Amino acid sequence: MIQDSSQQRRLIERFAFLRDGGEALRETFFAQAKVATLPAEHIICRDGGQCSQLALVLAGTGRVYKLGENGREITLYRIEAGQSCVVTASCILSQRPFPAFAVCETEVEAAVVAQGDVQRWLTSSSHWRDFIFAQVAERIGEVFSVLDAVLFQPLDQRLAALLLHRARRSPKGAARGRILRVTHQELAVELGSSREVITRLLRDFEKTGALLTGRGQIELLDPSILEAR
Template identity: 45%
Template sequence: MSMTHQYDLTDTFPFLATLNEAAIAQFRQRIGVASIPAGQHVCREGDICPQLAVVLSGSVRVYKVGETGREITLYRIGQQDSCILTASCILSQTRFPALAVVEQDVQVALIPAANLREWVAQHEVWRTYVFNLLSRRLAEVITTLDEVAFRRVDVRLAECLLTLTQQQAQATITHQQLASELGSAREVVSRILKDFEREGLIALTRGIITVQDRAGLQKRARA
């Protein structure tokens, strides 16, 4: 992880423009920027959260692993966004309950935990920022849980494939990666993909899925 303090704070936190220069200068002193390569875990289950990271570029996947080894993606963190689990752990001084891994090289603004607690207590704009972050991400997690609990895997898989192939007909992804994305077992995903292939909706090659009948796949996604 490489670290620097050279960046424009108000680009990342535009609400700070409402504060005086002394407050902005204090924030600028305490917040740093780091670059983290793809594939690196930034948090593991049980970790203490020493800082809140706000993504400036790139992508981070936050996920949970069950006792059987099955994974489910809780949410992704993209540009100008942050992790509600980290924020919650910092404010409640508890440990991280999931895992977070860099999917695409990221640059992040890092706010030390002690400073975040202090600023949330002292400044309404920071309280509003954190509470908005919590409410937005909580809605996403509830949607994910609702889908896993109440929607069929084949419907969710069809939707996932449509999303992955919005720009081009092919998606480079393994059956295990799809299973982790959907919170299902690889065997279940493989079986459904074979069904899709028999129906002429997709073509399967090693590590690549090609959508051949997008309209048909859309029909499955609406089932």
């Protein structure tokens, strides 16, 4: 049960189905859901695990990834504030095991909905149903983008795009867009590659004057070179 008025207000602000679904849906949701906080690096679900709850993220970021037999990871998508994990929803509805790993990338605060409520509200609330289906459509697009990149885009282009994306999302400040706090291993995990290959590509970028690598960080010197790549 969610009785805290500030939590209720934040949920209504984050999720349109609560704003638009009417007082009855809000009362039902707040009576049945609960808010949980999970620490960074907490494993939410493992490959082959059963899903009994659906989390709606209020704050923080979760990551869903696939782990290959060779030990390499590739990120399928992230779950941020105002979103939910559609793979979890799919597993709840189909009664099938979770086909990937889900982990808290940062501390995550989320409203947690039980399996029975997820299923029941799909029938009783069009606003809840629209929310779930919209999440499915968005995530399918993201996963296909990952597949397209892995299958058809050279790794150096994917790395350049990832560095530019991280720069655009850097916290505001004097060094925004210049200093990326990230390791070669983290980039390798993100792209489904190895640390050695990523290090070689970063050295190639460094030779062109695009960036400068340091311990646990990368400084972008000329982003236009990465954009051209």
